[in-house]
Amino acid sequence: MHVLDRIERKVLLNAPRKQVWEALIDAERFGSWFGIALKGKAFVAGETIEAPITYPGYEHAIWKARIERILPQTLFSFRWHPFAVEEGVDYDKETPTLVEFTIEDHAPGILLRVVESGFDAVPEARRQKAYKMNSRGWDEQMSNIETYLNHARQA
Template sequence: MDVHDRIERKVLLKAPHERVWQALTDAEQFGSWFGIDLKGKQFVAGQAIAAQITFPGYEHVKWNARIERLEPQKLFSFSWHPYAIEEGIDYDSETPTLVEFALEDHTEGTLLRVVESGFLAVPQARREKAFKMNSRGWDEQMNNIEVHLRKSP
């Protein structure tokens, strides 16, 4: 497999810009569609956050991220270790990837773009698998936020 440095996805969401921003940056809402137990937590730029993953099959994994940027109504980003699911492995020595969510107004709603970059810094032994799994994962997550926005006002 040819592993590139970045994964890019976009989805046109039939929801107001502010509503999409809230689904991304309100930690509890983010957790509900992303599959993480973030009840009672907040995203704060420059701070690390950890929570239990609730996505079926990955309940043994803790989500560890660092909130990088929160530019109101424009950009939300965090860094993390992609596909860091093996118990007993210390991923902290690895360079994390950067996930950026950007919002754009569109005549039919809000265009959400997600870019995860930095895969070439992931250790070669797990780079291909991390890229492949996160590539599939972002397809699913774009669907998840779309479903979340349809269900909640």
């Protein structure tokens, strides 16, 4: 089976652009829907951030990402090692994938798109599993941000 190099997901969010943007770029808010303990942390372009994963079943793992670009209210991107959850494995030797979130107006809401690319560079031994797990993971995360924003609106 040929694994594609990229995963793309999109969701139409019924929320103001500013609120969608803050759910992405405010590290604490991002962590609350993404499943990472980012309390007190901030996303800064060019910096690497590490935090414990709070997602059930993966609490043993550390989320590590290098923040790439932050274009206000438009694009947020980072590099990470996909499905890097095995204990005792040094993933830093691998080439990370690039995750890009873009937001655009799309009446009556905001279209959030996420593209993760670069799976061709993931070592073959774990490429297919990483792709499969992240394909599923992005489906779930798109649903998570939608739920998070709906709750934020009702609060």
